[in-house]
Amino acid sequence: MSEPLPPEKNAGSPDAGLDQAVASRRQLLMGGAVAASAIVSIRPALANTAASVLNCTIPVPDQSRGGNYIAPNGQVVPAGTQGAFPGAGQGFTGEQVKQALRGGRLPGTGYDQNQAYLNYIRRLQSGTSGFTCYASLQMPR
Template sequence: MDDAADLGEGATMRRRVLMLGAVSASAVVSIRPALAQTAGSVIACEIPVPDQARAGSYIAADGTTVAAGTPGAFAPPGHAFKGQDVKQALAGGTLPGTDAEASRAYVNYIRRLQRGQGGFTCFASLQLPRG
């Protein structure tokens, strides 16, 4: 009788393992598209330079915001930068529509972004490793 009980428990255990495997596989299938969509939104997200709270400010070479017309500082670009453009600039490229010095200042500004500032979430998502 004990052998029959052991066989029944073994079959039950195998069924549970198979069910867990099926659940796990469906979770992977549903998560992958979500990750792909997230990666796409990171590329399309925008980072304003400067953000709305500092609109009209110029950007100093070190990335700080300064009063408009400050010598050596750069006027705002007039448009937000796409996540993909920022990602390329962080890797050593230049932001579109800028020269090397202005691009460096804008990238320094972007690197200084903190929680609560416009563009921070986009910048933070660019820092996440992609799998």
């Protein structure tokens, strides 16, 4: 003759469903605690990322084409090209570019020069100095 199963292992026991419900609630609570701690640790990292994005720089034009001018459409053209603007001489911060893209102006530029520089920035491609900074500005937060 076999021995009866203890109440927690006996599927027909009225306490069997209660024990399983308590166990699954515990698992949910533990999972929630893990998720909450992950959020708390990620939030400061995102804040640091946002701050670094606003402080990154975008040179206009990049160093490899430093002596060239920027045409109104944003293309890099030879120095002295009529209607084009000399390079900025210094990089613009992510914050400055972000404000200019929202209707402001890059520091030290007139309207047409600002538009040419912004067109240059919009045309940046992977591998070009400043591209990562500009791409970071485009990411939703």
